[in-house]
Amino acid sequence: MDKFSCVTQYKIMLEKVLVNYGIDKFQCDISTIGNGLINNTWLLISKNQTYILQRVNNDVFIHPEDIDNNILLVTNYFKKNYPDYFFVSPIKALNGKTMIFVEKEGYFRMFPYVKNSKTILATQSPKQSYEAAKAFGKFTKLLSNISLKEFKIVIPDFHNLSLRFQQFKMAIKNASSTRIDQAQTSIDYLLRQEIIVNEYEHIVQNNLLKYRITHYDTKISNVLFTQNDENLCVIDLDTIMPGYFISDVGDMIRTYVCPVTEEEPNIEKIIFREDYFEEILHGYLEQMKNDLTDTEIGYIVYSGKFMIYMQAIRFLTDYLNNDIYYGAKYEQNNLVRTNNQIALLKKLIEKESQLNQIVINVCKKLNS
Numbered sequence: 001m002d003k004f005s006c007v008t009q010y011k012i013m014l015e016k017v018l019v020n021y022g023i024d025k026f027q028c029d030i031s032t033i034g035n036g037l038i039n040n041t042w043l044l045i046s047k048n049q050t051y052i053l054q055r056v057n058n059d060v061f062i063h064p065e066d067i068d069n070n071i072l073l074v075t076n077y078f079k080k081n082y083p084d085y086f087f088v089s090p091i092k093a094l095n096g097k098t099m100i101f102v103e104k105e106g107y108f109r110m111f112p113y114v115k116n117s118k119t120i121l122a123t124q125s126p127k128q129s130y131e132a133a134k135a136f137g138k139f140t141k142l143l144s145n146i147s148l149k150e151f152k153i154v155i156p157d158f159h160n161l162s163l164r165f166q167q168f169k170m171a172i173k174n175a176s177s178t179r180i181d182q183a184q185t186s187i188d189y190l191l192r193q194e195i196i197v198n199e200y201e202h203i204v205q206n207n208l209l210k211y212r213i214t215h216y217d218t219k220i221s222n223v224l225f226t227q228n229d230e231n232l233c234v235i236d237l238d239t240i241m242p243g244y245f246i247s248d249v250g251d252m253i254r255t256y257v258c259p260v261t262e263e264e265p266n267i268e269k270i271i272f273r274e275d276y277f278e279e280i281l282h283g284y285l286e287q288m289k290n291d292l293t294d295t296e297i298g299y300i301v302y303s304g305k306f307m308i309y310m311q312a313i314r315f316l317t318d319y320l321n322n323d324i325y326y327g328a329k330y331e332q333n334n335l336v337r338t339n340n341q342i343a344l345l346k347k348l349i350e351k352e353s354q355l356n357q358i359v360i361n362v363c364k365k366l367n368s
Contacts, residue, residue, distance in 0.1 A: 133283030214243030250307030
C-alpha cells in the first residue's frame with residue numbers, strides 16, 4: 001500500500017488516535033511497515049521524531065490491557081534493576097497510559113523508533129542465530145528474579161501440547177472424508193509421534209522445568225539488529241507471560257535451523273543446519289547456563305521437537321477444520337505447511353544423538 005492510500009484509508013483513525021499523543025496529523029508522515037499477521041503497524045514521522053504506532057488485534061488478544069500490564073511490569077523491573085539495559089518501552093499518551101482505547105477503532109500503543117536499526121525476516125548466517133539467541137537469553141536471564149504473581153496469561157494454553165493434541169484428534173473425527181484422505185499420511189505420522197506429547201505431560205506432572213517469564217515468539221524478526229548484525233534488543237512483547245524455556249529455545253530451533261520458511265512446498269529444500277543450531281546454543285547458554293538446571297539443559301533438543309511437532313499438528317488441525325484459524329492462500333496451504341514441519345521434525349530426529357552431543361560440547365566449552 002502506498003503512502004497516499006494509507007493516509008486516505010486511516011485518516012479518521014489517525015485523527016482519533018494521534019490527538020491522544022499531542023501529535024497533529026497534518027504535521028506528520030505515516031506509512032505501513034512490517035509483515036505481521038496479527039497487529040497493524042505504522043511508521044510515523046512528526047517534527048523530526050520517528051515513532052512506531054500499532055493497533056492491537058483484540059480478536060486474537062481478548063484482553064489487550066493484559067498485554068499492557070505485562071509490558072509495564074517488565075519495563076518497571078528493568079528501570080529499577082537494570083537501568084542500563086536497552087529496552088524499548090511504550091510511550092505514554094497524554095492521559096499517562098501506555099495503551100489507549102479509541103471507540104470504534106480499537107486499542108493502540110506507540111513506541112520510539114530505534115535509529116539505525118533493522119529487523120531480519122529469516123536467519124541468513126550462523127552469526128545472526130547467535131546474536132538473536134543471545135538477545136533472548138539475556139532478556140530471560142535478567143528477568144529470572146521477577147515476581148510472576150502479577151503477570152497475566154494473555155493467551156491461555158498457548159503452548160499446551162496436551163490440549164493441542166486433543167484438538168488435533170477432535171479435528172480428525174470431525175473432518176470431511178476428502179480432507180482426511182488427502183492428509184492421511186500426515187495424520188498417521190503425527191499420531192505415531194505421540195511420545196512427544198507424553199514427554200511434555202511427564203515434564204508438567206513432575207515439575208521438571210522452572211516456570212519463568214517467557215517471550216513465546218522468538219523468531220528472528222523479533223530482535224532489533226545493528227547494521228553489522230549485532231543484537232540491540234528484543235521486541236514484540238505481546239505474548240510475554242510465565243512459561244517454560246522450551247517454548248523460546250524450541251521456536252528458535254524451529255525457525256533458525258532451516259533455510260526456508262514453513263510455506264516452502266519443496267521438501268528437498270528442508271534441511272537441519274547444525275552450525276545454526278550450535279550458534280543458538282552458544283548465544284542462549286552464554287546468558288542462561290547458570291540459570292538452567294542440568295535437567296533443563298537435557299531438554300534442549302527436545303524443545304525443538306516440542307515446537308516443531310506442535311506447529312505441525314496445529315497446521316494440520318486447521319487444515320482438517322477447513323482453514324478457520326491460520327487461513328490459506330490456496331486449498332492445501334495448511335497441509336503443505338504441515339508436511340514442511342513434518343520434514344523438519346524428521347531431520348531433527350535423525351540427528352538427535354548428534355545434536356545432544358553438540359549440547360554437551362557447547363556446555364563444556366562455556367564452562368571451561
